[in-house]
Structure formats: C-alpha cells, structure tokens
Amino acid sequence: MDAMEPEPLQPEVLDEDGDVDMHAETNASFSWARDAPPVQGAFRLRCGHTYHMTCLRTWFQQKTRCPSCQQEFGKVVGKQPRLGTFSWHCENFTLPGHPDAVKTIVIQFMFPEGIDDEGKSYAGRKPKGYLPCNAQGIILLELFKVAFRRRVMFGMGESMTFSSYRPTFNIHIKTSSSGGETKHGYPDETYFQRSLRELKANGVILLTHLHGDHCYGLFGLLQTAALEGRKDPLLIVGPQGLRTMVETVLLSSGGWYSEESFQINYLEIPNTGTPGGESLVGPFGSGPRGLGFHPDRCRHAAAVQLGVLAGLRIQAVPLVHGLPDWGYVLTEPDRPGKLNxxxxxxxxxxxxxxxxxxxxxxxxxxxxxxxxxxxxxxLGPTIPGRTVAILQDTSDASAAIEPCRGAACVVHEATFEDGMETEAIGKGHSTSTMAARFAASCQA
Ligand SMILES: [Zn+2]
Ligand SMILES: [Zn+2]
Ligand SMILES: [Zn+2]
Structure with missing residues (x-):
C-alpha cells in the first residue's frame, strides 16, 4: 500500500484524482488534457464520452446533456464558454519571489472560437497562467480547477486591445512569470492572499493527525456548517490520507453536494514535508502500526510553509507520534506601531x-x-505579530523549537504524569516535564 500512497504536493498525482467534487458536480466541464493537447476537433465530456467539437456545439444549443449517458452539463453558473480546456504541467524554473519552489506550474487555457448562449460569436483565446509549485500554488491550482468547472473562471467581454468579443479573466491570473504585479507577473507578495479572498476561500480547518479523537468531530462540523447555510469554500489541511478519510465518510452518508452546501478543498501535507524530500515516516513507538514520523528524521526537518491562510502565516512542523502528525505554528501579520x-x-x-x-x-x-x-x-516601531503553536499528541516536538522561538503561546500535550517518561515515549505522548522542557527550549 505504501508505494501507492499519493504525494499530494506533487500536482501530477493531484491531477489524476483531481475530481474535487466526487460525483456531485453537474456543471459543464470538458476535456482535462494534461500535457498533450486534445485530439484535433474532439472534446471529451467529464462523463468520458468524446464527440466532435462542432457536433457538440450544435447539440448543446438544444440540450445540455451528454448524448450517450444523459449526464447533465447544463447548470449554468457562469458565462465561461462551454467548450474549453484547462491543462497544466510543471516546468523546471523558479518564479521571482518564490525561491522555495524549484518548479513552476504552467496552466494552459484554451477556448476555441464559438457562439455564446445569447447567440453572439466570440473569438478564441489561449491564455497561460503561472503558479509556484509549492503548497500555496497547489491550493490555488485546486481552486482554479473548481472555478473552471463551475464556468466562473472566465467571463465574456470586449477586449480593448484586440477589439474583439472573447473570454476574459474573472479571477486574477498571473499571465507572466516575471515583471511584477503591474505586468500580471511575479514577484507579487500578496497575490496568494488576494486570490484566496477573490475565490472566497478563506475558511481553513487544520487537522494534526487522523486519530479519531482529533478529527472525527470534523463531520459534525461540516454538517452543521452546511445546515447553517455556509456557501464559501472550505480548505481542510492535514496529513496524507485526510482526503480519502473525509470523502469515504461523506460518500457513505449519501454524498456531499457542493452546489447545495459548499465546496470542500483539501491540502494533504506529504509525509516528506517539502515535496521531493525523503519520507519522515519510520518504524517507531507502539501505536497499532507504529507508522508515525521518526524522531531522527524530523529532528532537523524544516517547517512546511503553508503561506497565509485566514489572515495568519501558517507553518506545519512534523511531530513524533503513532501516526503522521503535524503541529501548526500560526503567526499574526505585523501591525503598524503606536501613533504618537x-x-x-x-x-x-x-x-x-x-x-x-x-x-x-x-x-x-x-x-x-x-x-x-x-x-x-x-508611528512607533512596527509591532511584530504574535505566534501561537498547537502541538498535539507527541513525544518529541524538536522540529517545532525554532518556529516556536519566542511564541506568545504554545499548546503542548502532556498526557502522562511526571515520572512516566518511558511509557509516554513508548505511546508517542509526553509527560508534564517533557512539555515544560519544550517550552523552556524555545523560550515561549
Ligand atoms: Zn456521457
Ligand atoms: Zn494521537
Ligand atoms: Zn490524541
């Protein structure tokens, strides 16, 4: 099974099972080619059936179902042309301002010329977009895919430059790899945050690990949020396997219909921490499978930078426990100094x-x-943002020491009483003294 485990920060894998919405989507969406362009003149519907583009165009003017299996594609939620592709691949270069990402995600949109729902003909367009191949870029890629399927990624408009009616961006896309913010390129420090706001995707849930007492409550929370009428997308961050767990439960209880509730997006932090690194998992402890992060491997592991989510800078640090387990270090933005x-x-x-x-x-x-x-x-000197760390279920949080240095508040577990250190470590937990030792080591 291990070899089959997805490495979620590698978009190749995300793409293969990239159907974020399970079976709940009924919106139009077309061929999801990866590197190769679709066969000339042919389009594959999401149900898997392929037709000539010209035939489809005529067909969709009358009906919005697949001619073979009758799957509905007609729920119009945006004005984006019904025929178009969204494909992407990684290239080996680094975007200005993102030295952490050695690769770059290149998105290619392709809209052939056509006729819109009002019968007006529009010009074709093949814009490109660039995202850093790191956690932030992959979160945006996932949200872009959903927006594209919902047909809200593009609208239709008159282009001043090209004096033609054609698909226009509804969501800010970096169409250039360089040139800075004014040229729709990089570097652009606040692009990630602005995009999340634009996509109304500021809600985040952070899960440390998949032991029941740390995540079963999620399902009640999702249900309540849906009943209370939540519409904005939600991002759930957690260890590898998170998505399978959540989707399995939702599917078993009748499915999750995002149009009737809200879109759930996932960010699984790979067991390697940073993409492409060595796995941090090693046989250790006496959990049922002993498959948590190994102390030797995570002692010097760098924190995984998740970027700014819900207004806070978030870093994930590997914790030693019976299952892959992430501690979260949250830092407020710096505030302007006191006014004199x-x-x-x-x-x-x-x-x-x-x-x-x-x-x-x-x-x-x-x-x-x-x-x-x-x-x-x-103004007086800038007031640095405060740091709060949540370190749940661990016998060794060494990887968190540096990110937690000077933190305003550290929540560290202490399951066992003093003097039971051997038992605690054996079970992947800590004693009160171990927790105090951690606090002292990072001067929190
Ligand atoms: Zn079909
Ligand atoms: Zn646990
Ligand atoms: Zn626990």
Whole structure:
C-alpha cells in the first residue's frame, strides 16, 4: 500500500484524482488534457464520452446533456464558454519571489472560437497562467480547477486591445512569470492572499493527525456548517490520507453536494514535508502500526510553509507520534506601531482627523498647506505579530523549537504524569516535564 500512497504536493498525482467534487458536480466541464493537447476537433465530456467539437456545439444549443449517458452539463453558473480546456504541467524554473519552489506550474487555457448562449460569436483565446509549485500554488491550482468547472473562471467581454468579443479573466491570473504585479507577473507578495479572498476561500480547518479523537468531530462540523447555510469554500489541511478519510465518510452518508452546501478543498501535507524530500515516516513507538514520523528524521526537518491562510502565516512542523502528525505554528501579520498623537499635532494634524487613521494604515498624507507627513514620522516601531503553536499528541516536538522561538503561546500535550517518561515515549505522548522542557527550549 505504501508505494501507492499519493504525494499530494506533487500536482501530477493531484491531477489524476483531481475530481474535487466526487460525483456531485453537474456543471459543464470538458476535456482535462494534461500535457498533450486534445485530439484535433474532439472534446471529451467529464462523463468520458468524446464527440466532435462542432457536433457538440450544435447539440448543446438544444440540450445540455451528454448524448450517450444523459449526464447533465447544463447548470449554468457562469458565462465561461462551454467548450474549453484547462491543462497544466510543471516546468523546471523558479518564479521571482518564490525561491522555495524549484518548479513552476504552467496552466494552459484554451477556448476555441464559438457562439455564446445569447447567440453572439466570440473569438478564441489561449491564455497561460503561472503558479509556484509549492503548497500555496497547489491550493490555488485546486481552486482554479473548481472555478473552471463551475464556468466562473472566465467571463465574456470586449477586449480593448484586440477589439474583439472573447473570454476574459474573472479571477486574477498571473499571465507572466516575471515583471511584477503591474505586468500580471511575479514577484507579487500578496497575490496568494488576494486570490484566496477573490475565490472566497478563506475558511481553513487544520487537522494534526487522523486519530479519531482529533478529527472525527470534523463531520459534525461540516454538517452543521452546511445546515447553517455556509456557501464559501472550505480548505481542510492535514496529513496524507485526510482526503480519502473525509470523502469515504461523506460518500457513505449519501454524498456531499457542493452546489447545495459548499465546496470542500483539501491540502494533504506529504509525509516528506517539502515535496521531493525523503519520507519522515519510520518504524517507531507502539501505536497499532507504529507508522508515525521518526524522531531522527524530523529532528532537523524544516517547517512546511503553508503561506497565509485566514489572515495568519501558517507553518506545519512534523511531530513524533503513532501516526503522521503535524503541529501548526500560526503567526499574526505585523501591525503598524503606536501613533504618537502629540507628534502628529505638532506636525499640524488636528486631533480626531481622518488623516490619523490613514497614517496608521501606512499611507502618507498631505496637509492643507501642501506639506506631507509620512507614517514613519508619527508611528512607533512596527509591532511584530504574535505566534501561537498547537502541538498535539507527541513525544518529541524538536522540529517545532525554532518556529516556536519566542511564541506568545504554545499548546503542548502532556498526557502522562511526571515520572512516566518511558511509557509516554513508548505511546508517542509526553509527560508534564517533557512539555515544560519544550517550552523552556524555545523560550515561549
Ligand atoms: Zn456521457
Ligand atoms: Zn494521537
Ligand atoms: Zn490524541
């Protein structure tokens, strides 16, 4: 079984089982070619049936079902052309601003010319998009796939540059690998965060490991959120095997219909930590299978950078336990320094002026007399964001020491009482003294 385990941070694998929605999708979506372009003139529907593009186009003007199996493709949720492909592959180069990602995901969109639902003809288009091949890039790739299937990734519009009616981006895509933000390229520090907001994908659940007491509650939570009318997508982050577990349970209880509730996306942190590395799993401890991360392998393992999710910078650190187990270190963004009101008044900014708020947000303001006041003149030193770490179920959290240094709060388990260290380690847990030792080692 081990050799079959997916390595979720490698998009090749994600693509093969990339059907995020299980059987619940009824939206139009077409050929999912990977590297090779689809056969000239032919399109494969998601149900697997292939037709000539021209035949399909005529057919879809009358009916929106597959001519063979009657699967419905007609639920219009966006104006994106019904015929189009989304394919992607990895290339060996690094995007500016993403030195951690040695590869880059290149997405190729392809829309042949056609006629929209209102009967207006549009021009074809073949835009490209670039994402770093790291955790952030793969999260976005997954969300883009869903948006594409929902036909909301593109809209239709008049292009000023090309003076033609054609598919236009609804979601910001990096169409260039370089050139910075103004040229729709990299580097762009806040692109990931902005995209998540655009895709309304800011909800995140972090699961440490798949022992029942740490994740069975998830199903009740999903059910409650759906009943309460949640519509925004949710991202669940956790160890390898997470997706299989969640989908199996949801499928067994009648399936998960994202159109009626919300989209669930997964980020499985591979057992290698960073993609392409060596597996951190090794025989250790006395769990039922003893298949957790091995102390020797994770002692010096680097934290996995998950980027900024729900407004917090998140790092995952491998913890020694009976199953692959991730601790999470969450850091707030840095905040602007304290405003010196007396200094501001002295520079000519009246008390309670709107300008005080603008300065606090980092903007330079212009006074009535034309003089400028910059934030640096009135703000104290930047207040660094606080760090909170959640380290659940572990006998050795060494990999978390550096990321937790100076943390405002560390939650570390202590299942066994003092003096039971041998039993604790044997079961992948800690004593109160071991937890205290960890806190001392990172000065938290
Ligand atoms: Zn079919
Ligand atoms: Zn556990
Ligand atoms: Zn536990």
């Amino acid at each position: 009101a007396a200094k501001a008044l002295e520079l000519g900014i009246p008390a309670k002026s709107r300008m005080l708020g603008q300065l606090k947000q980092g903007q330079t303001v212009r006074l009535d007399d034309g003089s400028m006041v910059s934030p640096a003149q009135v």
